[in-house]
Structure formats: C-alpha cells, structure tokens
Amino acid sequence: ETGVTQTPRHLVMGMTNKKSLKCEQHLGHNAMYWYKQSAKKPLELMFVYSLEERVENNSVPSRFSPECPNSSHLFLHLHTLQPEDSALYLCASSQGPGGETQYFGPGTRLLVL
Amino acid sequence: GQQVMQIPQYQHVQEGEDFTTYCNSSTTLSNIQWYKQRPGGHPVFLIQLVKSGEVKKQKRLTFQFGEAKKNSSLHITATQTTDVGTYFCAARSNDYKLSFGAGTTVTVRA
Numbered sequence: 001e002t003g004v005t006q007t008p009r010h011l012v013m014g015m016t017n018k019k020s021l022k023c024e025q026h027l028g029h030n031a032m033y034w035y036k037q038s039a040k041k042p043l044e045l046m047f048v049y050s051l052e053e054r055v056e057n058n059s060v061p062s063r064f065s066p067e068c069p070n071s072s073h074l075f076l077h078l079h080t081l082q083p084e085d086s087a088l089y090l091c092a093s094s095q096g097p098g099g100e101t102q103y104f105g106p107g108t109r110l111l112v113l
Numbered sequence: 114g115q116q117v118m119q120i121p122q123y124q125h126v127q128e129g130e131d132f133t134t135y136c137n138s139s140t141t142l143s144n145i146q147w148y149k150q151r152p153g154g155h156p157v158f159l160i161q162l163v164k165s166g167e168v169k170k171q172k173r174l175t176f177q178f179g180e181a182k183k184n185s186s187l188h189i190t191a192t193q194t195t196d197v198g199t200y201f202c203a204a205r206s207n208d209y210k211l212s213f214g215a216g217t218t219v220t221v222r223a
Contacts, residue, residue: 092156097209098210099205099211102211104157106154
C-alpha cells in the first residue's frame, strides 16, 4: 500500500534536537491526521486538518507543532521532546474529517534519548 | 468525547478455534469501522457497518452491528496464524467524529 507515505520510518533524537516528520497522501483526500501510538496504549489522536486548516487539537504539548501546507502534505515538527514521547507516530488521511474511513501510513518509530 | 470500549484487551487462541471480540458504546453510533494492525505494521481498514443489525462477512471474519447501533462484534472462525494482530473498532458518532477503541490483541498458539 503506497497511498499514504511517511518519512523517516525510524528516528532517534536527543531531547535538545529539532526534527520533523513528513506525511504525504496520494489519495486525493481532504483530511489528514496525526496519531500517537505508545506500547500497550490505544491510538491517541493528536491533530486533525481539513483542507489545510486545523480543526482539532487534542491538548497536545507545544513541543509538537503540526503544519499542513496543502491537502497532500502534513508535517509534525518536534523540539525539546521528552523520553516519554517515544512512540509510533501514525499519519492518516480520509476523504473528509467527518468520521470517514481512514487510511494510515506506515508510521515513524521515534525514540527520544 | 465519544468513549468506545473494546473487550477483551488480549485474546490468546488455539489455532483452529473460534473467538469473538466486542465493541461497545454508550451512545448511538452513525457507523462502526474495523481495522487490523499486524505486529510492526499500521492499522488497515477492514470493513464498515452502517445499518442496524447489519452482518457482513469476509472469509472467516464475521462482523455484526447491534440492533440499537451501540455495539458491534467481530467473530473469527478457525483461527489461523495469519489472524495475529490487534483489531480496532472505530465508532463514528452522530457529531461525525471517529473514535478508536483500545483494540483487542490476538495471539495464536500453533
């Protein structure tokens, strides 16, 4: 499946680093999402974008900063992260933001040292 | 927000046996979706149920939406090692938000 791609697939960073995660969808969808998935925890919705406008922000710390320059691309900028931020970060897209079927990317496995 | 409860959290199954995982909501749902995440993979959409009492089958997987549209089940018959993974239900509420359950993680004993 190549409908939603994410880079990098793996990332190790120190707490003082700044890095960015990239997501691209090739499905012509209008909504994009960032999720955090930690070990033994459910999917946590972080941000929702619809037509490049942020429509949901679920109390995510400011050290995570999303950016959606167009409906096909979504970024998650990371700075001064904590070890507990280590997780799988999943990007997803859907036709619209209203609960339609979501298509997930392969995720970025992040380790914060 | 919408709370969706999935039970059991873990399911250890002998190969060849059947099992069922359940998804429950306290509110009426617009639809319910099921996803599967293989170990090391990402969630992949399986199916969507919309109508009250709807039943859909995919080979050995049977999905059902409750009459009151507040619960759903996934039943797998003759479990195989390829069924290993975490199964998530995702409920679409009437305010058009999709909420994922915590998932049922399935392991299979050969």
